[in-house]
Amino acid sequence: xxxxxxxxxxxxxxxxxxxxxxxxxxxxxxxxxxxxxxxxxxxxxxxxxxxxxxxxxxxxxxxxxxxxxxxxxxxxxxxxxxxxxxxxxxxxxxxxxxxxxxxxxxxxxxxxxxxxxxxxxxxxxxxxxxxxxxxxxxxxxxxxxxxxxxxxxxxxxxxxxxxxxxxxxxxxxxxxxxxxxxxxxxxxxxxxxxxxxxxxxxxxxxxxxxxxxxxxxxxxxxxxxxxxxxxxxxxxxxxxxxxxxxxxxxxxxxxxxxxxxxxxxxxxxxxxxxxxxxxxxxxxx
Numbered sequence: 001x002x003x004x005x006x007x008x009x010x011x012x013x014x015x016x017x018x019x020x021x022x023x024x025x026x027x028x029x030x031x032x033x034x035x036x037x038x039x040x041x042x043x044x045x046x047x048x049x050x051x052x053x054x055x056x057x058x059x060x061x062x063x064x065x066x067x068x069x070x071x072x073x074x075x076x077x078x079x080x081x082x083x084x085x086x087x088x089x090x091x092x093x094x095x096x097x098x099x100x101x102x103x104x105x106x107x108x109x110x111x112x113x114x115x116x117x118x119x120x121x122x123x124x125x126x127x128x129x130x131x132x133x134x135x136x137x138x139x140x141x142x143x144x145x146x147x148x149x150x151x152x153x154x155x156x157x158x159x160x161x162x163x164x165x166x167x168x169x170x171x172x173x174x175x176x177x178x179x180x181x182x183x184x185x186x187x188x189x190x191x192x193x194x195x196x197x198x199x200x201x202x203x204x205x206x207x208x209x210x211x212x213x214x215x216x217x218x219x220x221x222x223x224x225x226x227x228x229x230x231x232x233x234x235x236x237x238x239x240x241x242x243x244x245x246x247x248x249x250x251x252x253x254x255x256x257x258x259x260x261x262x263x264x265x266x267x268x269x270x271x272x273x274x275x276x277x278x279x280x281x282x283x284x285x
Contacts, residue, residue, distance in 0.1 A: 016253050019058045019103025025078055027097050030164050034129070035094060036070070037081045039104065044077045047104075050111030051136035052216075052244055052272040056252045057081065057093070058103035065089040066249040066267070069107060070132045072139035082132035082164065108252040110272050112137055112216055112242050120212040121149040123205075123236070125227050127156050127198055127219020131164045133244060134218050138172065149212075151178040152205055156198025156219070159184055160191045179205065198223065202230045209235075218244040228275060241275035 026038040041047065047055070049069045058064035065087070071080035085094050096102070114137070122141055126134045141148045153172065157163050163182065173180035181201045183194040194201065198219070207213055213236050217227050224243055231241055249259040249267045259266035262281035 016105065019056070019064075019105050021101050022104045024096055024098055024100045024102065030082065031162055034082055034084050034132075034164060037083060037093070038078050039081060039102070040078045041104065046073075046076060047079045047107055049073055049079065049107035049136075051114060051140050052111035052133055052242075053107040053109045054133075054249075054252070054271065055081070055104050055106035055108065057089070058105070059089060059092050059096075060103075062089045062092045064103070064105075064250075066108075066252060068133035068136075068244075070135050072136050072143055074140060074143035082129070082135075084129050105252060109267055110270055112244075112272050114140055116240065117141065117214045117216075118147050119149065120214045120240075121208065122151050123207075123213055123215040123231075124151070124153045125155075125198060125215065125217045125219070126153070127223045128158070128162065129164070130218030130220075130244070131155055134216060135165060135168070137216050142172070145175075145177070150208075151175075152207075153178070153180045154198055154201040154205070155180070155182045156201070156223075157182070157184050158186075160188055181205070197226075199226045199230050202234075207234055207236075213240065215241045216244075217242065221246060224278075231275070238275035238279065242272050243275065243278055244271045245273065246271075 020041065023040045024037055025040045028036050030036050047069065050073065054066045054068045056064050057067050067081045067083060069079055070082040083090050083093055085091055124134050124138060138153065141151055169180055169182060172178050181194065181204055183196055183198060183201055184191060185197060187195050215231055215236055217224065245266050250256045252267050254265040254268040264281060
């Protein structure tokens, strides 16, 4: 049995390797380097993703790139991608707008186990662009709010200008069941909020020791080891902590090997791993 057959039994081979042409419904700038795209599949069908999964986005003549889905599966008829302008493919994507076409393969990867979050207090830790995939987790919780406990969001950025989804962050914080804390790395003109790396926000929160807590963490790899220590000090079990890894994924289906880490393929074994799984392969973070 091939890798593709083993990992993706529900999908036909053509769906794995051949992009489906989708339409950009809307594009808006979030920051100077980040743009949000609403993508519509043919016939308005749903992507059918899980929070934490990604799609391969392609533009003829410019290649293909993996991009995390930023919208909740509860959103119908379209999905959203938050794209940071970094290279040839993303640079070309920035020139496109409503009505233009892009190729989509996926969804791919192992997403967050949202069933594990149900009935638990949810601790979300985001760093920089890591807020993009975690927005899918947050909106999944908010779409069926009574099935989850407290929502605690810790979000760190380099500067105020790098903060993603600022209006949504403010709206989430207006609900008494949610605690939303945002920090920047260094003091900046006009910023009167918290200053310090994201781990300094742990001093601002208190967890109920009688309740189950599940954590989701996405950000630059350098952040993970420090967040891991903070979560361990809070006595959150390793199998209740989920990390999403960043690697140079190319094919999305475990064929090219670009994202291999100690025998694991981030594109199919991840990108989401439990803390317990990460401890088994040290090169991951």
